[in-house]
Amino acid sequence: MARRKDHSREELKELILSAAWDIIASGGVSKLTAREIGKKIGYVPGTIYNIFPSMEVLQLHVNARTLKLLAEKLGKVTEKGRGTPLEARLIGLARAYLAFAQTYRPFWMALFANDLTDLKQTQSWYGQAIEEVFLPLETILREECPDNPSVREDSHILWSSVHGITYLWATGKMPPAKESHVKKTSSAGKKAEWERMVTRLVGVFCAA
Amino acid sequence: MARRKDHSREELKELILSAAWDIIASGGVSKLTAREIGKKIGYVPGTIYNIFPSMEVLQLHVNARTLKLLAEKLGKVTEKGRGTPLEARLIGLARAYLAFAQTYRPFWMALFANDLTDLKQTQSWYGQAIEEVFLPLETILREECPDNPSVREDSHILWSSVHGITYLWATGKMPPAKESHVKKTSSAGKKAEWERMVTRLVGVFCAA
DNA sequence: ACTTTATATTGAACGTTGTTCATTATTTTT
DNA sequence: AAAAATAATGAACAACGTTCAATATAAAGT
Incomplete structure (x- = not known):
């Protein structure tokens, strides 16, 4: 045993992150452990520590991948919407964010789990x-x-707002809308709630 | 040993949650363990499982306390602002939220750490x-x-937006404002950034 | 008052986690 | 071919959530 494989540091890093991705995809971030990664790539857990100083840093790298993928999707939607009215573009972008959060939920949740602020x-x-x-x-x-001089800050405000709505909505931290024009149980009805909220937010924002 | 104390189930529950509170306050949510609670209240970790079925549920009860405390603070600010203009009241409320997030940071972060959605x-x-x-x-x-017929939904939108801004801002997930009218390093300057964003959001929102 | 039943608490254990590190196996350099 | 450098290992450590038979105490029954 102790057979030294032909994997450069970079290849190994890629192997590890790729395995981590699969693990999260199939079992959520709570299944992401050094031992599980090792099992997947045919190495012992300790090997991971030759590449990453800690599991936390590894998690940060996975998060960076998630952000990159998200940025790509948002970029595509943005390009495709060129030429259509402002409000439609903004709503399209928000929809893309929601779609990402739902499709890649475990990864998206991992972005906010644990406190990696420091x-x-x-x-x-x-x-x-x-x-x-x-x-x-x-x-x-x-x-x-x-001709808007504060575009950058405005974009931060609007984006954070869309995120806030999406996050509270998707994690069940939003109180239910009392209105009866939504069947609360149906997931289509639930999504309609998000849709109305974001549409309204964007509308309000565009008016200014 | 094995001395049966004079603590009713309710008292014990209170003891546990109170100890949990102190632990989080001084060391953050990552220090909240069954063993640490046991040490604080003079019981063995297993005792906690007579009261709470799991540490996750215990965490949920702590979160409920946090939410209650937050709701109280927000309620007070709301009452005190009665009679002042709408915009000032909204900004006051948002400020109270930020103050809470900063003062009770470990508790506030715990609300969003881990996925307790299910x-x-x-x-x-x-x-x-x-x-x-x-x-x-x-x-x-x-x-x-x-005379606004959609007050409830509007309140959800605005509140989620304020939360989104505060969250991304406080956890360092917001890109820095490029503008030079803030010294990026000073924490007063940083807070001014939040202040501007929320003020603008509320302003935009009120205009509609 | 004594015995029995019920309950609260314990202590030890299990499996799992992140992490460290001396040892071993392999490659590279001399 | 020997020596130095490096890669990978496996075993260990402490801490975690959780379970559970054993035990000590309180309450109930006689």
């Missing part, structure tokens, strides 16, 4: 990944409202 | 605790905009 500040590349998630909205606002 | 739906009392956090804003909107 850690993030030591890993500067992470800030760039965040930046790129916010960028598509900023781009739209720049294109559609070229 | 669990929450089995514990119906938790929904009520959430409801009461949203209530103050709904009250304000009802008082100030009595």
Whole structure:
């Protein structure tokens, strides 16, 4: 045993992160353990510590992948919407965010699980990944409202708001709408609630 | 040993939750363990399982306390602001939320750490605790905009938005404002960023 | 008052986790 | 071919949530 494989440091890093991705995809972030990764890639858990200093840092790298994927999806939607009215573009972007949160739920949840606030500040590349998630909205606002001097801050406000609505809604931390025009049980009805909220938010925001 | 103490089930529950509170206050939610609670209250960890079925449920009860405390603070601010203009009241409420998030940070973070989404739906009392956090804003909107037919949903939208801004901002998930009118390093400057964002959000919202 | 039943608490155990590190196996350099 | 450097291992550690038979105490029955 103790057979030294032909994996460069970079290949091993890729192997580990890829395995981590699969684990989260099939079992959620709570199943992401050093031993489970080791089992998947045919290494012993300790090997991971040759590449990553801790599981927390590894998690941060997975999160960076999630953010990158999200940024890509948002970027595509943004491009495709070019030429359509502002409000439609914003709602389309928000919809893309919701779709991502639902499709990649375990990864999306992992972005907010655990408190990696301190850690993030030591890993500067992470800030760039965040930046790129916010960028598509900023781009739209720049294109559609070229004379707005506070585009950047506005984009942060609107994006954070959409996130807040989506997060509380998707994690069940939002009180149910009392209105009866939604069947509370049906998931289509539930999604309609989100849709109305975001549409209204964007509408209000565009009016200003 | 094995001395049976004079603590009713209710007293014990209170002891446990109170100890849990202290532990989180001084060391963050990651220090909240059955063994640590046991040490604090002079019981063995297993005793906790006579009262709570799991540490997750215990955490949910702590969260309910946090929400209750938050709701109280928001309620007070709401009452005190009665008679002042709408926009000032909304901003005051948002400020109170930020103050809470900062003062009780470990507790506030615990509300969003871990995924208790499934669990929450089995514990119906938790929904009520959430409801009461949203209530103050709904009250304000009802008082100030009595002829708005969608007050409830509007309050959800605005509150979620404020939360989204505060959350991303406080956890370092917001990209820095490029504008130079803030010294990025000073915490006063940082807070000013939050202040501007929320003020603008509320302003935009009120205009509609 | 004594015995029996019920209950509260314990202590030890199990399986799992992140993490460390001396040892071993392999590659690279001399 | 020997020596130095590196990669991977396996075993160990402490701490975690959780379970449960054993035990000590209180309450109930006689």
